[in-house]
Amino acid sequence: MTCARCGFANPEGMGFCGECGSALVVHSCPRCGFHSPRDFTFCGKCGIRLEPTRESESGPLPRAYTPRHLAEKVLRLRDALQGERKQVTVLFADVKESLSLAEQIDAETWHQVLDRFFAILAEGVHRFEGTINQYTGDGIMALFGAPIAHEDHAQRACHAAWYLREALRRYADSVRLRGLNFSVRMGLNSGEVVVGKIGDDLRMDYTAQGHTVGLAARMEQIAEAGSVYVTQSTARLVDGFFRLRDLGETRVKGVQDTVRVYELEGVGGHQSRFEVSRARGLSRFVGRGDELSVLDVALHRAGAGDGQVVGIIGEAGMGKSRLCYEFVERCRARGLPVVQAHGVAHGEAVPLTPVSMMLRGFFEIGDSDSEATVRDKVAGRMLRLAPESTEMLPVLYDCLGVPDPDQPAPVIDALTRQHALGRVVMALLQAQARRGLHVLLLEDLHWFDRDSAAVVTACVEAAADSHSLLIVNFRPDHRPEWMTKSYYQQIALRPLSTDAVGELLGDLLGDDPSLAPLEPMIRKRTGGNPFFVEEIVCTLAESGSLGGDPGSYRLLRPVETIAVPATVQATLTARIDRLDESAKAVLHTAAVIGKEFTEALLQRVVESALPDLGTTIEVLMRSEFVSERAGHPQRVYAFKHPLTQEVAYRSQLAERRASTHAAVARALEELHAGRLGEQAAFIAHHWEAANKPYIAARWRRRAALHVTTIQLPRPQRRR
Ligand SMILES: Nc1ncnc2c1ncn2[C@@H]1O[C@H](COP(=O)(O)OP(=O)(O)OP(=O)(O)O)[C@@H](O)[C@H]1O
Numbered sequence: 001m002t003c004a005r006c007g008f009a010n011p012e013g014m015g016f017c018g019e020c021g022s023a024l025v026v027h028s029c030p031r032c033g034f035h036s037p038r039d040f041t042f043c044g045k046c047g048i049r050l051e052p053t054r055e056s057e058s059g060p061l062p063r064a065y066t067p068r069h070l071a072e073k074v075l076r077l078r079d080a081l082q083g084e085r086k087q088v089t090v091l092f093a094d095v096k097e098s099l100s101l102a103e104q105i106d107a108e109t110w111h112q113v114l115d116r117f118f119a120i121l122a123e124g125v126h127r128f129e130g131t132i133n134q135y136t137g138d139g140i141m142a143l144f145g146a147p148i149a150h151e152d153h154a155q156r157a158c159h160a161a162w163y164l165r166e167a168l169r170r171y172a173d174s175v176r177l178r179g180l181n182f183s184v185r186m187g188l189n190s191g192e193v194v195v196g197k198i199g200d201d202l203r204m205d206y207t208a209q210g211h212t213v214g215l216a217a218r219m220e221q222i223a224e225a226g227s228v229y230v231t232q233s234t235a236r237l238v239d240g241f242f243r244l245r246d247l248g249e250t251r252v253k254g255v256q257d258t259v260r261v262y263e264l265e266g267v268g269g270h271q272s273r274f275e276v277s278r279a280r281g282l283s284r285f286v287g288r289g290d291e292l293s294v295l296d297v298a299l300h301r302a303g304a305g306d307g308q309v310v311g312i313i314g315e316a317g318m319g320k321s322r323l324c325y326e327f328v329e330r331c332r333a334r335g336l337p338v339v340q341a342h343g344v345a346h347g348e349a350v351p352l353t354p355v356s357m358m359l360r361g362f363f364e365i366g367d368s369d370s371e372a373t374v375r376d377k378v379a380g381r382m383l384r385l386a387p388e389s390t391e392m393l394p395v396l397y398d399c400l401g402v403p404d405p406d407q408p409a410p411v412i413d414a415l416t417r418q419h420a421l422g423r424v425v426m427a428l429l430q431a432q433a434r435r436g437l438h439v440l441l442l443e444d445l446h447w448f449d450r451d452s453a454a455v456v457t458a459c460v461e462a463a464a465d466s467h468s469l470l471i472v473n474f475r476p477d478h479r480p481e482w483m484t485k486s487y488y489q490q491i492a493l494r495p496l497s498t499d500a501v502g503e504l505l506g507d508l509l510g511d512d513p514s515l516a517p518l519e520p521m522i523r524k525r526t527g528g529n530p531f532f533v534e535e536i537v538c539t540l541a542e543s544g545s546l547g548g549d550p551g552s553y554r555l556l557r558p559v560e561t562i563a564v565p566a567t568v569q570a571t572l573t574a575r576i577d578r579l580d581e582s583a584k585a586v587l588h589t590a591a592v593i594g595k596e597f598t599e600a601l602l603q604r605v606v607e608s609a610l611p612d613l614g615t616t617i618e619v620l621m622r623s624e625f626v627s628e629r630a631g632h633p634q635r636v637y638a639f640k641h642p643l644t645q646e647v648a649y650r651s652q653l654a655e656r657r658a659s660t661h662a663a664v665a666r667a668l669e670e671l672h673a674g675r676l677g678e679q680a681a682f683i684a685h686h687w688e689a690a691n692k693p694y695i696a697a698r699w700r701r702r703a704a705l706h707v708t709t710i711q712l713p714r715p716q717r718r719r
């Protein structure tokens, strides 16, 4: 009998979990509302027969409450998602002292209260694309980041918790009118889980790694009524995005070390990872001289009335935001007006956020401006810049969240509103450009919701033949339609050069001689991605391998392998999850083969009979996962980034990896039957990883014999 709250496997017949003490409930009694243990046939309080239906065993089926788009995605990718390791944030929410509350009112009313409570919880969790995994009788356990990975799983969980806290506070106020002191507490923790089987009904089994789930449950149990407690692992991921209060070290039952606990105090001042980095202090800007020159030329052309759109495209962490920041700071230093906005990863949950950000920039709205001031600023500026569009004022107020009580926005459908916003933004941009050169920076287009993306199209149109420079950035799998415009050009951000990474590392680590062996390791591992460089240095410092302060570290103990930071792992698994099923399966197989692989070998090993492996490899090349190393005599491909291969490899379960390794070994034996000696060491490696040590040993021996029988060219005699 597995505890729904902490995942502990209790012996059969238990009423309460032996690990966390929560009731192992099956459902509430239909007559008296009493929560009976899972295997009770009769209600423990009033004695009526309980006939548990499937639905009441652990709440409604996920299929019933998971939004359709999410359900379809999970089912489509089901085979690829099962048996994967995922970085997640676990959220527990429950009603404080529910048993005593249930006793205060009649059973039917209590049911109604709980029903509404569960509906609020489900809406909040799904809004941020979490999945409810368990109904615990008087609460839920939800996962963010599984089965589909989200690089910002912790932020989504905190957003959901904060949103729910507000919604549930309002609900508690209404319930209090009925004399019920209803309050909810929540707990969050981040870590790794292994996604198990996913059923047709979307029920997902999972195996928690370490204390991932149990600690989240503990946080909830110790949380004060109405509050959200998070562990340090979650706090580290959301610091800056949310305000947290350090509650200090706490002893937690079942965990040896003390756990640092934080209380979630609200949404913080930063909305993007780059803003958080900036607040912490940026490292020295290195490389990117060529890219800055391209932007300078575009600015010059825009200055001459030849409006330009420049797209900066690159993988997560490659430095898009940093390059844009450095450039727009130069523009600002020259006195040019700059307006900027960016998308957020959970963009669909909060539509039009980027447009609202952009409008705030245009109208120079400050955080402390009252609603009336905001409306005055908007109206004044619209009158000056685009008097012909002032009938759009109510729509603008609405988008900015400051509706005018005397002049409510007309009730219009989403498409009409989208067009209206597009027109007004276009008018504003054109008016701004008539006054002189200006810069608009829109970041992370891949996260823009549909309505915001439509407004971007309007911005692109407005830039033509004007004094506007529109800079946008996005990741490679995003392909907006307007990329074919003649005044659009693209900068593909390459990894930082070896010298630039050296400079960056010098800045982050310092120049203590003990660090010398570390630098080449980090350089190789991060493949020139500055975000990965920073995260690895941070992880090494946190794990105690580095001592001292940022910028002047010492190596305290030798580092043999550098672990993949959780942040990097989450970013890369989310990227892999965006692939379709066959591309993802091929990528996983390729990752088992190694950093380099031939098409012939891959063809023999891929599990599902792929009609056209070539097309799938093209998808992987287009999305910049792999690149072609050689075309003749056989096609050879390589992972573009060493960490992608490692994350694709590590996220698969050991059992699945082992069977693929065995398939690779067999395929190598067949493919190279004529010259097995050359391949013997490689074959041995795959048999070893397939947990077949005896076969591996035979191949090792063969490899050794091959080396000793190779005829080395005789050294030339000196005359
Ligand atoms: N050229 C550079 N010199 C020094 N540091 C850099 C450079 N480029 C990026 N960085 C640092 O690396 C980190 C990641 O960069 P950035 O946020 O710009 O990546 P990004 O491509 O915008 O990623 P995402 O797609 O996640 O938004 C930041 O802390 C940034 O300051």
Ligand SMILES: [Mg+2]
Pocket: 274, 320, 321, 322, 443, 444
């Ligand atoms: Mg960025």
